[in-house]
Amino acid sequence: MSLVTLPGNRASALGALAAGCRFFAGYPITPSSEIAETMARELPRHGGVFVQMEDEIASLAAVVGASLGGAKAMTATSGPGFSLMQENLGYAAMTETPCVIVNVMRGGPSTGMPTRPSQGDIMQARWGTHGDHPIIVVAPNSVQEIYEQTIRAFNLAEELRTPVIVLYDEVIAHLIEAVALPVEVVTTERKWAERGEAGYLPYAETPDLVPVMSRPGDGHRVHVTGLTHTAEGFPTQKPELAERATRRLLDKIELHRDRIEACEALRSDDADVLIVAIGIVARAARRAVVDLRAQGIKAGLLRPITQWSFPERALREAASRARAVLVAEMNAGQLALEVERLTPTKVARLNRLDGEPISPAEIVHAVKELRP
Amino acid sequence: MTEHVAPPFEIKDWLRLQLMPHFMCPGCGHGIASRALLWAAHELRLDKDKLAVVCGIGCSGRVGAYIDANTYHTTHGRPLAFATGLKLARPDLTVVVITGDGDCLAIGGNHLIHACRRNLDITCLMLNNEIYGMTGGQASPTTHTDRITTTTPAGNMEPSFDACALAEGAGASFVGREVTRQAPALKSLIKAAIAHKGFSFVEAFSDCTEINGRKNDLGESPEMLFAQKDEMRPAGPHDDEPFRPHRLRAGILVERERPEYGETYRARVGGPR
Numbered sequence: 001m002s003l004v005t006l007p008g009n010r011a012s013a014l015g016a017l018a019a020g021c022r023f024f025a026g027y028p029i030t031p032s033s034e035i036a037e038t039m040a041r042e043l044p045r046h047g048g049v050f051v052q053m054e055d056e057i058a059s060l061a062a063v064v065g066a067s068l069g070g071a072k073a074m075t076a077t078s079g080p081g082f083s084l085m086q087e088n089l090g091y092a093a094m095t096e097t098p099c100v101i102v103n104v105m106r107g108g109p110s111t112g113m114p115t116r117p118s119q120g121d122i123m124q125a126r127w128g129t130h131g132d133h134p135i136i137v138v139a140p141n142s143v144q145e146i147y148e149q150t151i152r153a154f155n156l157a158e159e160l161r162t163p164v165i166v167l168y169d170e171v172i173a174h175l176i177e178a179v180a181l182p183v184e185v186v187t188t189e190r191k192w193a194e195r196g197e198a199g200y201l202p203y204a205e206t207p208d209l210v211p212v213m214s215r216p217g218d219g220h221r222v223h224v225t226g227l228t229h230t231a232e233g234f235p236t237q238k239p240e241l242a243e244r245a246t247r248r249l250l251d252k253i254e255l256h257r258d259r260i261e262a263c264e265a266l267r268s269d270d271a272d273v274l275i276v277a278i279g280i281v282a283r284a285a286r287r288a289v290v291d292l293r294a295q296g297i298k299a300g301l302l303r304p305i306t307q308w309s310f311p312e313r314a315l316r317e318a319a320s321r322a323r324a325v326l327v328a329e330m331n332a333g334q335l336a337l338e339v340e341r342l343t344p345t346k347v348a349r350l351n352r353l354d355g356e357p358i359s360p361a362e363i364v365h366a367v368k369e370l371r372p
Numbered sequence: 373m374t375e376h377v378a379p380p381f382e383i384k385d386w387l388r389l390q391l392m393p394h395f396m397c398p399g400c401g402h403g404i405a406s407r408a409l410l411w412a413a414h415e416l417r418l419d420k421d422k423l424a425v426v427c428g429i430g431c432s433g434r435v436g437a438y439i440d441a442n443t444y445h446t447t448h449g450r451p452l453a454f455a456t457g458l459k460l461a462r463p464d465l466t467v468v469v470i471t472g473d474g475d476c477l478a479i480g481g482n483h484l485i486h487a488c489r490r491n492l493d494i495t496c497l498m499l500n501n502e503i504y505g506m507t508g509g510q511a512s513p514t515t516h517t518d519r520i521t522t523t524t525p526a527g528n529m530e531p532s533f534d535a536c537a538l539a540e541g542a543g544a545s546f547v548g549r550e551v552t553r554q555a556p557a558l559k560s561l562i563k564a565a566i567a568h569k570g571f572s573f574v575e576a577f578s579d580c581t582e583i584n585g586r587k588n589d590l591g592e593s594p595e596m597l598f599a600q601k602d603e604m605r606p607a608g609p610h611d612d613e614p615f616r617p618h619r620l621r622a623g624i625l626v627e628r629e630r631p632e633y634g635e636t637y638r639a640r641v642g643g644p645r
Contacts, residue, residue: 022644023461044642049460054486058453061446061483065426065457068444069465071644073457091447216442216458216465219421223388223437225445234391234437 002181008173009076011143012102012166013038015150016074018185021100022048023073025062027055027081030114031170032104035076056081060088060101067097068224070215072154076102079121080111082128089163090129091226093249096161096203096211098190100153103165104173105279105330107355116355117170119279122334125165126308132246134253136164136260137308139278143177149305155188160256161210167307169330171280171357193220202233203245209252253309262305263314267293271300273367274322276315276339278304281328281358288363299367310338319343324370326350328358378415386410386420388440395434397505399585399593401552401578405499406435408555408576409468412563424465426455428480430506431580432472432499449480452487455494463634463644466566467493473500477513477533487571488542492633495565495572498535501580509583520587535575540626545570547626551577551604553597557623564624570632577604 006014013035016024024039040050048071053059059075066073077085082103092099107113108120121128125137136156140149146168153164191212193200196219203211214220227235228242236242253260264282266289268274273292277285282303292299302318304311319325325343327336328350340347350366352358387410396402413423420441427436429448436443442465446454451469459467476484476498487494503521504510510523514535518527539547546568550558558576565572579585579596590596607623637643 023457025457044637047642047644049637049643051456051460053453053456054482057450058456058483058486061450061453062457062460064446065444065454065459066461067457068454069424069458069462071461073461087447088450216424216462217421221420221441221443223443223445225437226447227445 001183004179004181005176006143006179007034007176008143008146008168009034009104010038011147011179012076012150013042014181015147016100016154017042017046019151019154020072020187021074021154022046023063023066023071024048024050024075025053025059025066025073026075026077027053027059029056029078029081031106031173032076032078032102035102056084057087060085060092060099063099064088064092064095064097067099068216072098072158074100074102076104078104078106078114079108082121082124086129090131090133092163093129093133093135094226095224096249098157098161099163100150100157101163101165102150103167105167105169113355115170117280117330117357118355119169119281119330119334121167122307122329122331123337125167132250134162134249135308136160136162136253137167137306138164139167139304139307141168141172141279141282141303143172143175144179145305146172147179147181151185151187155186156260158190159188159210160252161190161213162253169279193218195219201231203229203231205231205248209248209255257309260306260309261311261314263311264303264305265314265318266301266303268300268302268318269321270298271318271321272298272323273300273370274318274325275299275301275328275363275367276325276335277301277328278307278335281330284358284360285328285363287360288367291360291364292367297367312342315339315342319345324348326363326366326370328363328366330358381411381414383407383410386413386440387438391438394438396431397582399579399581400431401501401593401597402431402435402499404552404555405497405558405576405578406438408552408558409470409497409562410439411559412566415559415563416566418466422465424458424467425470426451426458426467427470428472428475430472430475430504431501432470432475435470435499449475449478450483451475452480452483452494452496456487456490456492459492459494460634461644467495468566469494469496471496471498473498473502473514473535474504474512477535477538484539485542488539488544488573490633491543491545491570491630493569493571495562495574497562497574497576499576499578500535501578501584502532503580503584505580505583509587519584534620536573536625539573543630544573544626545628545630546572546624548573548624549575549577549604549620549622551597551600551622552579553601561624568627570630
């Protein structure tokens with residue numbers, strides 16, 4: 001293990017390299033550009049390729065193209081670019097092409113406040129592309145966790161053949177912290193069809209619902225399409241086959257939900273008031289819990305590490321023990337929608353849209369307001 | 373002395389016959405263009421396992437599925453961007469993009485100019501049928517002025533794009549144009565394009581009889597194919613005068629040496645070995 005100090009965006013790039021990322025395509029955008037800049041320097045030294053594309057649409061297209069060719073591939077962007085990527089994000093989900101997209105959240109909507117943090121893309125990350133589609137979103141809250149979760153994002157993407165989004169706010173992107181880099185990183189490799197395997201079906205149903213992938217050049221000569229397709233990979237509009245194909249995509253994530261879901265709980269066992277937050281807001285909430293406890297108020301924190309699949313059971317259990325839940329987030333209320341959906345416990349909201357992070361004092365104040 | 377005779381070209385060797393009958397309309401030129409591509413692949417003795425055909429959306433986008441190779445039916449306008457990632461990650465593959473006039477010049481126009489500029493070793497075959505056929509016959513960037521389409525009921529008021537001039541201006545190191553009426557010539561052009569190191573752009577004029585032809589009284593497929601041929605004049609010296617009716621030049625229009633992007637990248641900084 002070695003200890004280094006890194007900004008969040010650089011940790012994401014280093015995590016990607018450690019996970020085996022060998023292709024990056026991107027387009028400059030604040031506040032994510034340092035990831036591309038790091039990859040431009042580092043990737044060729046690792047036998048990989050960096051390419052700067054003409055826009056974010058092309059960036060994710062190139063990433064998916066490289067991944068179809070067999071490379072572990074990623075891009076990084078922020079809100080406006082993430083919007084442009086939604087088209088090919090859906091293609092990656094539909095064709096089950098592994099890829100990782102880092103979205104550093106800045107103030108929105110539209111051009112918004114490019115250098116200020118927000119958490120306004122929580123729902124875009126879940127529902128940004130059209131149609132019912134599976135998605136995994138990890139939401140780290142420290143530089144160390146950005147490194148670890150970027151590696152995990154690659155592992156989940158490769159194992160489950162799905163796009164995975166690493167979602168964090170501008171504060172953590174530019175926060176400089178000590179990071180412990182492990183000597184050895186556990187990486188997951190894609191299941192590849194054997195060269196020249198007879199009777200290979202590119203989208204066959206397997207027990208784990210993850211089809212075995214074909215590497216071009218290995219003799220299978222498969223067809224990949226964003227059209228709803230059969231196990232053979234060719235388009236179909238037969239209702240029973242279409243239902244089955246789309247269901248499998250969604251079930252694939254549900255089946256592995258227990259391993260995808262991750263969250264951190266802080267003193268939530270006996271909490272009267274449960275705070276739910278992600279990213280930098282969860283850091284403030286952690287301090288708020290300590291301060292509130294010191295004042296005799298039983299506060300606790302539940303922090304989703306996977307925003308999607310949302311840690312539903314953990315939230316339900318922790319919320320059921322609490323008198324009230326406070327969802328603190330740098331948006332007008334997106335995480336709160338999911339929390340409200342999951343628990344009958346009273347849910348209060350603390351929101352900021354001004355491009356400033358939420359402070360511990362604000363959370364302490366909001367919790368005290370909740371008390372009868 | 374032994375004589376090396378190439379085996380004859382048999383298109384069935386290159387098709388996914390299980391998908392036949394195909395779904396192109398009667399008279400559509402896309403079949404001829406596909407045949408020309410596969411004929412070129414045969415003569416170049418390409419390895420099917422190492423051939424990647426990347427398509428976009430539209431009638432041209434559906435061509436790829438019938439080809440017995442690694443085929444990718446991507447998103448509308450983006451096949452060149454997908455192909456860029458694929459070729460950079462896998463320099464060992466022969467990457468051919470099949471696209472259409474709408475796919476390549478409208479929604480994908482930005483990707484086209486940058487692919488031309490970047491000069492990665494990809495062949496782009498644009499099937500120009502001068503219409504959005506798949507969606508029912510709307511005007512495309514290459515629809516002739518005054519043509520009637522479903523979105524230009526009073527006649528098209530926009531001029532049409534000269535795709536080859538665009539590709540040349542954007543820096544493509546190989547540019548060519550041919551009509552599907554001249555299948556052997558189109559085959560030779562595609563062959564030269566694939567053999568060329570760098571980005572190659574080939575515009576193949578195709579005919580949309582069912583939608584474009586019928587709506588504008590352009591006749592059946594043979595009439596349309598002849599009309600397209602009549603619009604062409606061979607490329608050569610003194611061919612730059614824009615005189616009608618031969619408004620466009622056919623053949624190899626540009627062939628120049630420029631550094632191929634993938635080679636430059638690998639030589640300068642590294643990358644996949």
